[in-house]
Amino acid sequence: MFNLQTDRDSRRFGWVMSGLAVLLPASLVLSALTGSIAIDWSVVAETIRTGRPSIDHTIIFELRLPRSASALVVGASLALAGVLMQALLRNPLADPYVLGTSGGAAVFALIVMLLGLPTQTVSLAAAAGAVLSLTLVIFLSRDAGGWSSTRLLLTGIVVASGWGALISFLLSISQQSQVQGMLFWLMGDFRGGGPGFVHCLVLFAVLVFSLFSSRGLNLLVAGTLKAESLGVHTLGLRLALLIGAGLLTAVAVTLAGAIGFVGLVVPHMMRLVVGSDHRRLIPVSVMMGGSLLVITEMLARTVLAPRQLPVGVITAFVGVPLFLYLLRRGSRTQTQ
């Protein structure tokens, strides 16, 4: 009986992975194909061959693909951060921002915008704010036994509230013209240019670490004491998870402001499909998060073209029906 379940789950996992392996590149191609301008592919091919610049080539390779690549990295980072947070805090309502990282990033980014500094510094400031917030929470929530889930959660929520108040304050003292730009950033807006080397490196490193720690993560969810007794170095693992999730969130807000929903819901969506085993959950969440954000980035550009909507708004529009559908299907199969 136990074997049967594993077989069925493995088969399901196989299907899902294959599906996502197709969806991910398909979404990138679709994103490259759609936009405000109809692309003449022969011109693009010629530019690749001869090196002569053309607007078609520029649009594909310097505008659309970098944005899609950023969306991929951000979606994957947020989904993975969500998985790690939910395991770390053993709380299904945890998302990457629950420990205040996005709040800290937002405050620093808004301060830079308020001071009228060049736009390149906004991303740097956001990264600094995210890291600072994370350090603050780690420092404040430590007690004799390490970092208990409750303490982390409570400290994180309080720090996030503090940042939230500062954000409101900054919005209220800013000039009208600045406020519009700030709100757009807060709703989730992609910077120009693609993901940097550092962002990809962080994602890759944390992903590899998480996959290797999958067994530990599975046991951690059962409880710290149980995990310890089964040989997991919980203190080290939990600290590493915290830092990993924090860095991933920093990468995400640096590239795209505060995009909600992905980090909270994608792990749950994938749990409904492949179960809670982190060896399966992590790869599918990462791929699903990436694909989802690539598609929503494309929609944000094209739905009301030439107007551009903030990506964070579209993510919920796309994700909520999807999640509700999976939730209903999941509960139906359970009762059967």
Place this chain on the structure above:
Amino acid sequence: MGFTRKAFGRTISAVLGLFFVLRVFAEVVVIDDVGQEVALTSPAMRVVSLAPNLTEILFFIGAGEQVVGVVEYSDFPPAARDLPVIGSHNRFDVEQILSLKPDLIVGWRSGNSQEDLDGLKRLGFPVFISEPGTVDDIVSLMERLGELTGRQTHSLSQAAAFRASFNTSRETYSTRRQVSVFYQVWEQPIYTLNGDHVISQLISLCGGTNIFSDLKQLAPVVSLESVLARDPEVIVGGGVFGQTPPWAERWQSWPTVRAVRNRHIYAVDSDHIARMGPRLAEGVEALCLVIDKARHSS
């Protein structure tokens, strides 16, 4: 019952009588931009201005000495900077306004909060609400504020001069070859203006075409790709007129745009072009000049 009816009748007559008396003795009556009547018994001597452009207009028509309170960023003319600041345009200090004892408050419908303006009316102040959308609206505003402040002659001549400078620009530039213009309000995200905005109308006056005039929203966010698709001949935004604006650097990555290739990225003073006031005349001159530069060397 009879007693009440008689008293009622008397009260009605008294109120009507008072109304007519006030109308007869109201020396100044103008209609503001939201259709409300503003009646003063004598020209206003203590005016509070709730927007920087209104402060500029008041000084322009010769009523500068009569302004007793302004909001933040009322920085022109220099004399306005010495006036007491009563808050920002959407959050002002009513107590401070009260302490200044104004006899007229001039507000701005889309810039001030309607609640705040209603609150001031309830306190008994005459409130003139402006909402100029075109150059003609500004001219009419100047004339009406001139009436309210007792500066009719000066305001009429100033308003006429203001209108004349626009006519000159129109005659000079509107018939020349049309130039496609992209007006960038903000860099990140890219905000622009549609055809209903006054700046778009000024672009037409200068013989230009706003590439986004067809959009429905007044100040929409557009994608970089759509700007590339519409390939403007000149890009104009806020900054210091005559100097290359700092945001021009970001455009250098996109040489497929004509404006970037031919180096037609210009700044005009935001305070001139974005404020519905007397300096709009200077703003339109600068705008026409830069559009003309693009016209001749594309």
